[in-house]
Amino acid sequence: PEPSSPHRPPDRLVLLDVCAGLHPSTLINDRSPSSTKKGGGLIRFAANWLYRIQLAMAFVLQRWGLRRISDSVGLGLNTGSRLAPLRDVDLPYIEKLRIPEWKAGRIGCLCYPYWNIIVDGLSGTFGKTWGKHWHLPMDLHRTPVLLLTGEDKNACFHDEDAAEFLQDCGSCEPKDDGKVSGGTSGSNWISLPDAGHWLFRQ
Numbered sequence: 001p002e003p004s005s006p007h008r009p010p011d012r013l014v015l016l017d018v019c020a021g022l023h024p025s026t027l028i029n030d031r032s033p034s035s036t037k038k039g040g041g042l043i044r045f046a047a048n049w050l051y052r053i054q055l056a057m058a059f060v061l062q063r064w065g066l067r068r069i070s071d072s073v074g075l076g077l078n079t080g081s082r083l084a085p086l087r088d089v090d091l092p093y094i095e096k097l098r099i100p101e102w103k104a105g106r107i108g109c110l111c112y113p114y115w116n117i118i119v120d121g122l123s124g125t126f127g128k129t130w131g132k133h134w135h136l137p138m139d140l141h142r143t144p145v146l147l148l149t150g151e152d153k154n155a156c157f158h159d160e161d162a163a164e165f166l167q168d169c170g171s172c173e174p175k176d177d178g179k180v181s182g183g184t185s186g187s188n189w190i191s192l193p194d195a196g197h198w199l200f201r202q
Contacts (some may be wrong), residue, residue, distance in 0.1 A: 009139070010143055013137070013144070013145045013146070014145075014146045015145060016199045016200055017148065017149045017150055017157050017198075017199055018158060019136070019163060020026050020134045021134070021135050021136070022135060022136055022161065022162045024135070026138065032087070043083065043158055046083050046086075046150045047082075047083050047084065047085050047155040048155050050083055050085075052075055052114045053114075053118065055111040056117070056118045057070075057073050058070045058073045058107075058108045058111050059112050059114065060115060062109055062111075063109075073094045073200070076196050081152070082090070082154060084154060085153060085154055086154035086155070087153050087154060089153075089194070089195065090196040092187035093201040116129075117131075118128065140186075141168075141185050146187065146190070147163055147188070147190070148190050148199055149189070149191050150191075150192050150199055151191055151193045151194075151195070152195060155197075157197060163189040166187045166188055166189040167188060167189035177199070192199055
């Protein structure tokens, strides 16, 4: 929540492999977007978008009552392809929990955010609708953020500029007026080489 909100913001946040971008105020006042991204080449770009499109299709198919086809599309997100978002390290969790959830019809209906991303992105309204709320807290000194990500996967589920900002400026202290300029005191980004997407299972 913003400072003007009657709701008290959390004392701290721990994010597991998924992270939105910086708040617009942070982006403007504290740091410009990085001119050099780590990226990952064509494979990462393709993996990032193919899984979103696939899950969006699964949602639409289930809404149309085509559940079996929806399940086939969703379950096609396996770890056997270089274009799949995940790799073998996540396979035990997928086989034990996610595949049964797909077969029970629970997951397809939960994929509506991916459909919204595609529709709002193509129509140019993403930044004006729910997308404008998709960012880290504005005051990162008041609400420090710890981001944990796994490296053993094909897709990237976090904003790289935000992650680098949390890591590079995590040790900065606030000024006398209490504001943090160029820093996120208490925040950090830790990247784990032997982990995948489902960190809480690894």
